[in-house]
Amino acid sequence: DAGVTQSPTHLIKTRGQHVTLRCSPISGHKSVSWYQQVLGQGPQFIFQYYEKEERGRGNFPDRFSARQFPNYSSELNVNALLLGDSALYLCASSFGPYQETQYFGPGTRLLVL
Amino acid sequence: AQSVTQPDIHITVSEGASLELRCNYSYGATPYLFWYVQSPGQGLQLLLKYFSGDTLVQGIKGFEAEFKRSQSSFNLRKPSVHWSDAAEYFCAVGVVPGNQFYFGTGTSLTVIP
Numbered sequence: 001d002a003g004v005t006q007s008p009t010h011l012i013k014t015r016g017q018h019v020t021l022r023c024s025p026i027s028g029h030k031s032v033s034w035y036q037q038v039l040g041q042g043p044q045f046i047f048q049y050y051e052k053e054e055r056g057r058g059n060f061p062d063r064f065s066a067r068q069f070p071n072y073s074s075e076l077n078v079n080a081l082l083l084g085d086s087a088l089y090l091c092a093s094s095f096g097p098y099q100e101t102q103y104f105g106p107g108t109r110l111l112v113l
Numbered sequence: 114a115q116s117v118t119q120p121d122i123h124i125t126v127s128e129g130a131s132l133e134l135r136c137n138y139s140y141g142a143t144p145y146l147f148w149y150v151q152s153p154g155q156g157l158q159l160l161l162k163y164f165s166g167d168t169l170v171q172g173i174k175g176f177e178a179e180f181k182r183s184q185s186s187f188n189l190r191k192p193s194v195h196w197s198d199a200a201e202y203f204c205a206v207g208v209v210p211g212n213q214f215y216f217g218t219g220t221s222l223t224v225i226p
Contacts, residue, residue, distance in 0.1 A: 003156075033214065041219070043216045045213060055212045098145075098207070100162070104157040106156045
């Protein structure tokens, strides 16, 4: 069975640009969560979606947004990129509405110049 | 505010020695508790989790963790470390109201022959 997949694997953008990151959950999983992991730190929770509705939101500015599609895949959008947005962006999927057991994808490495 | 503290940034142990990684959390009730491992170039892998019941939980790869409510701790242990255990270890807390999820800053484990 395929695990959580994310695309692209790597991305380079410049300040002020917009970026869209994509995630496909494990088949049968209905919840997707997004995390930002800055080098040398633990992941920070950004969003959780379940059945296409936002169920949780971390302490991130409105430049960050996300959505979940009917097939349960998800997109994370970041507008007006800042240098500080450079990080590994992780997606995790779980079956139910709570993040009781999450399975993580390999991440998208974003570099903002 | 909820928080997860991993007081040891880096630990070095000899192969075959025992290991204990510390984790303390700050939350009003008993949250969901997790330990994840992240190897270079690998995604986050769940080692074990605690929701309720027996306070000593067994995980994969020979790891176990003990929940101590009085100390707000969830320390990870392994009786005999293998060289392949070298990685970054993250303690995490899941909070159901609001579906928040918090990671600690991680402990980097080095295993020497």
